[in-house]
Amino acid sequence: MILGSMLVSIGISVGFLLGTGLILALLLILAEKKILNYGTCCIDINEGEKKLQVTGGGSLLSSLAENNIFIPSACGGRGTCAYCKVQVVEGGSITGPVEEPYLGPEERKNQIRLSCQVKVRNDLKIRVPKELFSVKKYKGKLLNKRPLTYDIVELRIELLEPKTIDFVAGHYVQLESEEYDGHDRVMRAYSMSSPPSDKNHIELMVRKVPSGICTTWVFEHLKEGQEVVFSGPYGKFHLSNTDAEIIFIAGGSGMAPIWGILRDMKEKGNTRKATYFFGALTQRDLFFVDKLTKLQEEVPWFRFVSALSNEPAESDYKGERGLITDVVARYMPDCSKYEAYLCGSPGMIDACIKVLKKAGLTEDRVFYDKFV
Template identity: 45%
Template sequence: MQTIVITVGTISGLTGILAFLLTLAKSTIGNYGEVIININNDQDHVVDGGDTLLSSLISEKIFIPSACGGKGSCGYCKVKVKEGGGPVLPTELGYLTPEDMKENVRLSCQVKVKENIKIEIPEELFSVAEYEGVVSEIVDLTPTIKHLTFDIKEGSIDFKPGQYVQLRAPQYEGSDEEVYRAYSIASSPLLQNKLQLIIGYIPEGVATTYVHHHLNQNDEVLFNGPYGDFFYQDTDREMVMVAIGTGMAPILSILYHMVENNIDRKATFYFGARHVDDLFLLDELKEIEDKLANFRFIPTLSRAKKEDGWKGDIGRVTDAIDKHMGDGENKEAYLCGSPRMIDSTVEALKEKGIPEELIFYDKFE
C-alpha cells in the first residue's frame, strides 16, 4: 500500500514539474521581445520579435511584393539584409542568385526577426499602400474567368499600366488562412477611384475559390500595391504583345493607356485560347483596333472544333508569331500568362531576333 502511495506521489510530482517546465518553455522559447527593424539606415520600426520579416513589415504598413503570399515559392519578396537576418535557409537557396548571395539579399518571408535587423529596400516601395474597396461589378467572361470592378473607398491608386496589386482573400468556410495573391490591373491608370481585375478559377486554389465562390457585389475587399517592373515602356519600337487566359489583364491596361494618350505605335496582340468559348472581350478589343490604326489583335485557338466554324488562326501563340511577326528588328515584347507559355514564347522571340532585354514578362505562377 505504502509503495502504491509513493509511486502515485512520484508520478504526480513529475507530471507537475513537467507541466511547469512546459509552461515556462512556452513563455520563453520564441519570445524575442521587442526588436528594431532599421530600414535604409533611416527609419527605425519597433516590432514584436518572432515573426517573419515580411509579416513584420506588413504590420508596419510597409508592403514588399509577395505574389505567393509568403509561401516561399515565388521569390518576389527579396530584400537586402545588412545585419541580423541569421544564416540563409535551404528554402531560400533556389531563389537566390550568386549575385544576391554576395549582396546579402534574402527572401523576407523566410527570414525570422529574432534580433535587431538592418535592411535595405527600394524607395519606390514606400509608395505602395493598402486600399479598401467595394465590389461594384462582377462579370463572367467565361465559365472560369471573372472580370471584377472595385470602387476604391478612399483616394485612388497611382500605377503604371502593366503593374499588379495583391488582393487579400480572408478566411472563409473551407479555408482557415488569410492569403494575399498577385493580380494584374486590367483597368486604365486614368480610371479614377476604381480598379479592375480579371481572375481565373484554379480548382482548390485558396484565393480564386474565394473570388469565384464567396465574393459578391457590395462586399468589401482589401488590396495593396502597385507592384512590378512589368509595365509600358515609352519607346518608338514596334510592340509585340502576347497573352493567354487571364494574362490579357495587364495588356488591356497598356492598351487603354495607349488609346487615352493617342499612342499609335505599331502593335500586335497575339492572344491564345483553346476553344472559341475561351475567348473573351472581343468587342472591347475590336473597339481598340478601331481607335488605334496601327494596332492588330490576333486570337489563335489551339484546339478549335470543326463545329465552331472558326476562321481565325489555329495553333499556339508561337505559331501565330511565326506566321505574322516577321523579324525582331526594332521590336519589344510584352508577355503575360503561364510560365510554360512565357518560356516557349521568349525562345521563339529570341530566335526572331528580339534581344532578351527587350522581352518583358510577368509569369502568373
C-alpha cells in the first residue's frame, strides 16, 4: 500500500518535471521565433563576391538556400551528416555541442562550421567553394518508378526547369520530399546512376529505410507523372584522373554512383581495368547482375564479382559466398597499386577500408560516399 502511493508520487513528480521542461523548451523556441527580432542581416560570401540581405533568425544553411546558394546537406539540417561545412570568417557564434564531434582541430582553427547549426543573428562573412555557385534547384517529372529489389526502386526523372543538368559521374542530388502524414518537407541525398551524357534526365536508386521520412514518401506517396524538386549536382566522389586499376565496392543502393561511373567509362572509351565487388545478403538483394555480366562480356577491362553472406548453402547461386570483406581480401591480396571506390553504409565502408589498407592500399587512394 505504502509502496504503491510512493510509486504514484514519484510518477507525479517525474511527470511534473518532464512537463515543465517541455513547456520551457517550447517557450524558448517561441521566444526565439516571435520575440527576438534580428532584423535584416548581411551575408558576405568570399570577400564581397556575393552579398546577401537575409532576414535574421534562420540557419545559415537555409538562409543561403533561400538565396539559391545550395550547400550540401545530406541529413537535411539535423546536424548528423557534416556535409554542410562552410568557413565562417566573421560573425559566427561559438561552436555548438552538435558540431563538436564533426570538427577536427585544424577545422576549428580555420573557423569551419556546420552551416545548419549556425544561426544568422548578425552580419556574417563566410567562404564557400566557388563550384557551389553552379548548384541549381530543378523541377522534374517522375517518368518511371520501378522496383529493382523488394526494398530498392529506380526513379527516372525528366528535367522540366531547367531542362538540362551538367554533372560528373558519381555525384548526387538532394531530392525534396513533400509534406505527408504530419512530416515536413525534407531533403535527402541520392547519387545519380544515369550517365552525364543524358543531360535531360536523371536516374536514382532509392533504398527503403524503415520509418525514413524521404524514402517512405518515395515508396508510398510519389507517383509516376508527379512533379519532383531537387537541387544539385553535389559531390566529391568521382573517378580520379589516373590510370590506376580500380576496385569498386558497393551493395544495395550503393550501386547507384558506381553504375553511373561504369556507364560513363563505357561511353567515353575509358579502358582502366576495374573489378566491381557487389556485396549482399541473399539472392533477393541482387539486381543488375544481367547488366553487369553483359558489360563484363562486352569490354575487356571490367570484372564483376558478387558475394552473398547469408545465401542458403543448397541454393542454385553460382557466385562467391561470404562477407564482402573476406571476398575482397581473397581476390585482392596486394592492393598497393590500385585505387578503391566505395559506396554504401558507413559500417560496410569502414570494414572494407580496413581490409584494403591491410592489403597495402594507402588512404589517399581510397574514395567513398557514406550513405548516412
